[in-house]
């Protein structure tokens with residue numbers, strides 16, 4: 001895989017021009033890198049939202065629990081029927097494991113998910129009066145809700161500055177160099193929120209997920225069609241461009 005050197009230079013200088021950076025300025029600080037990334041996505045992906053279908057906080061909670069180790073496409077195939085059977089936490093909380101399993105069996109880990117969904121509905125009713133809480137800590141009290149799921153709910157439903165780090169966000173952030181040697185999703189989250197303005201965090205989560213899902217794919221990143229090559233550490237290493245980044 002190689003790109004003509006002239007194209008590499010064109011991409012880099014074209015991009016730096018749009019960022020009002022000097023032609024000779026090859027070194028981007030982390031702060032500049034984040035600013036450039038935000039500018040790029042604000043222009044090219046002004047609307048970035050979850051691809052999960054939902055009509056209420058309860059429905060999003062169910063969908064996000066189902067989406068662990070499963071594609072959003074599959075979850076969106078499951079949830080319409082699921083919500084016909086269990087339209088609210090009340091119906092789900094008294095459902096049998098078999099009845100819930102039947103609805104989620106085409107998803108990964110259906111046994112665990114069925115158990116967690118019933119437990120989530122029971123906790124939601126017993127501890128939160130049936131209202132999905134807005135704090136990441138409270139959300140994590142429910143079965144099947146880890147930090148990533150809690151951050152998604154807090155961010156999507158309540159527009160809170162909670163950065164959910166899933167496999168796409170983790171991978172893309174490391175490749176670009178937004179994070180450096182992040183040890184785990186929590187470490188990645190901490191590094192990302194250090195540089196992202198709070199108001200941008202809910203949208204940045206979707207930018208990175210969608211970029212990872214459709215462009216910077218796990219097995220084969222589509223660098224030829226990526227608009228942020230000049231910012232990307234992975235790209236620079238692959239194509240041996242002159243640009244370097246201060247971390």
Ligand code: SF4
Pocket residue numbers: 175176215216217221222223226227228229232233234235
């Ligand atoms: S240049 Fe390649 S590796 Fe870097 S973000 Fe784009 S697709 Fe991913």
